[in-house]
Amino acid sequence: MDLADLKEQQKIIQHLEREGLKHVVFTNCVKDENVKQIIPMVTELVGSSHRYHRGEHVEYCIMVIGVPNVGKSSLINSLRRQHLRKGKATRVGGEPGITRAVMSRIQVCERPLMFLLDTPGVLAPRIPSVETGLKLALCGTVLDHLVGEETLADYLLYTLNRHQLLGYVQHYGLGEACDDIASVLKRVAVKLRKTQKVKVLTGTGDVNIIQPDYPAAARDFLRAFRSGLLGPVMLDRDLLQGRPAEEP
Template identity: 25%
Template sequence: MKHINWFPGHMAKTIKTLKQQLSQTDIIVELLDARIPFSSRNPIIDTLIQEKHFHIIALTKTDLADETITKEWLTHLKKSHKTVVAINSLKGKGVKQLLSICKQFSDTKKAQKRFYITKVMICGIPNVGKSELINKLAKKKANQVQNKPGVTKKTKGFLLDLHMELIDTPGILWPKLDNQATAKKLALTKSIKETITEDSQLADWLLSFLKDYYPDRLKTRYKLNDINKHNDILIEDISYSMKWLTKNNTPNEEKTTRQLIEDFQKQRFGLISLDRISQL
């Protein structure tokens, strides 16, 4: 089975740039995908955060995640981090709260030094929602937004007002994805380039996960009665049930595995979270 890993050259350059810029940064807003709050946490960012930094964790894409699981993660994260917010940049949910927290910090600095400009760095893995958040905070389309990783490749600065500057950074992963379950979650949520992965291995992992955590949704989506089977057999059952067949009326496994992934990515199973606190 193919080992999933993605660390293009621009990511290594970005890490070097971040190290240089962090000495002048006041606030670090670390974005985590609400569907995978643990798997989307880059260990490199942890090593870059210093004691002087005001560290905010923001769960993004909450509109795509299982609300019950998101609440559990918020409670868990708040035990170790004082400032955690949940946001939906497209609808603006939680963005005002985040901006208010940053402004409070900025006002404190301004009171100490009249012309001080608070620098807020937005960072996270690829396709976690950095550009959408920047656009919402800046109230304009300052950044290109696409549902694929690697769109932003250079750090950019945006002046929010006379006393606060936003710094957008390219999404970065870490050099070695040793945990392949994490790698598959990153791939399923489109934080890894699609050409790096194989549909069959992602679909196999996803199918096992759905059987364990969302069995009723799996049954309903594909009109299945029994899902307690080996995944290879279950893929065939889904192919027959959904009529995803070859010209010879045999299961079209390639189409079925691709469709399984797309059904997750397009929320056809409903809102699903892939990380569980119980898995830590």
């Protein structure tokens, strides 16, 4: 939750409960916030299961599952810091596909004795809409180049403007909001001095000109969003307000 806008946290919980999800915990694995709630909750849930009492060994082995790049490895490392005072046991990164196979058991707690299994991220076989796919891509669940960095930047700009989240204006010193992605990326590229030489054919021969590096500007725009530099954002705000998302 270090990057999310949680002003309507109760509505988020209510929406998840309507979807059949219980026992929701908002955590921040960067600052280890609320992570200590997880072990007692898991212990209680597993202990109340009929299947748990079939075994004689009092230890827990639990698989951590989720979509790619959602923070599964970060959660495991945070639990180890909180309960064992130990460092990283599994590699993390800001892109999908860091964990490529089910890892060996990683101890995260001594009492009760608990091991977690880190797993590769898995997406649903079918994405219900283009906009849902764009939201997932903005969160880094697929590699950017598979969708297109400038396409993602365009959707991000649309979302920020629609919800009046104008942190990007201040971050890049744009002066005012703008809904034209080409104009925004041009100004971002100029500010960051991201330019490239392009050869142009003229009537008198080839001429090299300098133009903004739009892909580089788009990558920086996405990086700033994912790093929280544009402020907290909730991409699914429309779901909480009970209305379908508008077409971008």
